[in-house]
Amino acid sequence: MISERVAEIAKQTYRSAGLPLLGMLGGFGLLRRIRRDSAPVLMYHGVIDTHGDRGLLTNVTQVDTESFAWQIRFLRDHYEVVELSKIVQRIRNRESVSGLAAITFDDGYLSVFENAAPILREYALPATVFLITGLVGKQEMAWYDKVEAHLRNTSLLDITIGDVDYHLDGERDTAIRAVMRRLKTVDLESRDRLVVELIGKAGEVEPAFTKPYRLMGWMEIERLRKHGFDFGVHSHSHPHLTKVPTQNLHLEIDAPAQVVSDRLGVAIKNLVFCYPDGDWDDRVRERVMATGMLGAMAVKNEITPPDGDPFALPRVSVSRDLTRAMFMEAIVGLTSWLKKRIPI
Numbered sequence: 371m372i373s374e375r376v377a378e379i380a381k382q383t384y385r386s387a388g389l390p391l392l393g394m395l396g397g398f399g400l401l402r403r404i405r406r407d408s409a410p411v412l413m414y415h416g417v418i419d420t421h422g423d424r425g426l427l428t429n430v431t432q433v434d435t436e437s438f439a440w441q442i443r444f445l446r447d448h449y450e451v452v453e454l455s456k457i458v459q460r461i462r463n464r465e466s467v468s469g470l471a472a473i474t475f476d477d478g479y480l481s482v483f484e485n486a487a488p489i490l491r492e493y494a495l496p497a498t499v500f501l502i503t504g505l506v507g508k509q510e511m512a513w514y515d516k517v518e519a520h521l522r523n524t525s526l527l528d529i530t531i532g533d534v535d536y537h538l539d540g541e542r543d544t545a546i547r548a549v550m551r552r553l554k555t556v557d558l559e560s561r562d563r564l565v566v567e568l569i570g571k572a573g574e575v576e577p578a579f580t581k582p583y584r585l586m587g588w589m590e591i592e593r594l595r596k597h598g599f600d601f602g603v604h605s606h607s608h609p610h611l612t613k614v615p616t617q618n619l620h621l622e623i624d625a626p627a628q629v630v631s632d633r634l635g636v637a638i639k640n641l642v643f644c645y646p647d648g649d650w651d652d653r654v655r656e657r658v659m660a661t662g663m664l665g666a667m668a669v670k671n672e673i674t675p676p677d678g679d680p681f682a683l684p685r686v687s688v689s690r691d692l693t694r695a696m697f698m699e700a701i702v703g704l705t706s707w708l709k710k711r712i713p714i
């Protein structure tokens with residue numbers, strides 16, 4: 371059992387510098403060999419052109435264009451980057467995924483079209499974008515982005531949402547995280563009610579501040595398809611699926627799969643589903659299987675083993691705060707190994 375003090379030192383060291391040794395003396399190659407049977411499937415969200423101002427990254431899921439470009443080059447140099455469906459199919463067949471990697475983007479942000487696609491095109495690498503079909507082509511943000519955009523930009527210093535006070539004058543990110551945590555635990559009706567209350571109180575967000583949250587329309591999607599992207603299903607409205615009543619699950623699983631299939635002319639059996647927020651249970655998993663889709667992605671922050679569950683495959687989450695060393699640690703599976711032992 372590791373003592374709390376040792377764990378704290380390990381955590382601080384990891385967070386401040388990653389393990390810089392990894393990048394030296396062939397550490398990456400050495401560590402990679404330990405889990406060579408597994409494939410990293412990377413999970414991105416927005417890719418933001420910050421022009422060096424990292425303050426423009428509004429949340430931890432976003433990465434800046436320069437980091438993204440370095441990560442993609444690194445992947446290309448060390449892996450065979452393939453379509454996600456190839457990895458899922460191989461896992462279904464219990465075939466090797468050694469040496470493979472795949473790139474995925476959740477939610478379908480316009481910034482992926484604007485900033486990530488040109489880089490992937492330059493290296494001729496494929497990627498998969500998971501679409502929230504109810505929001506494609508609408509000038510609307512996803513519910514969690516509405517929450518963030520409004521709380522981040524409101525002039526209020528205090529806000530009461532559903533009888534709970536949140537202070538926005540100090541660490542605004544802390545308040546945003548607290549609201550988000552609460553909204554993820556309540557039932558969907560309460561969540562919608564609280565989001566409406568929050569937006570009403572916080573007031574309008576200037577269009578300029580909604581930029582990082584904008585989503586692609588079908589026109590951008592069609593254009594990306596021509597450049598080697600493919601598209602998966604990320605529900606109709608991005609709810610936590612474990613909170614959706616069984617009789618309504620088809621609205622968030624079957625219906626959006628049909629939309630993607632019809633709009634893009636891809637057979638349902640070739641589509642991959644992606645659980646919003648990695649949230650699933652047996653009911654949800656079985657519903658996805660019943661549609662006949664190829665497989666489904668969870669989050670888990672782990673590299674994908676060849677004997678994984680094709681309907682709950684793990685991915686490595688790439689966040690704003692990853693240093694280069696931390697990125698390397700994540701894609702060889704060291705981060706998840708450490709996380710099981712140390713609270714990093």
Ligand SMILES: [Zn+2]
Pocket residue numbers: 476477604608646647
């Ligand atoms: Zn999502």
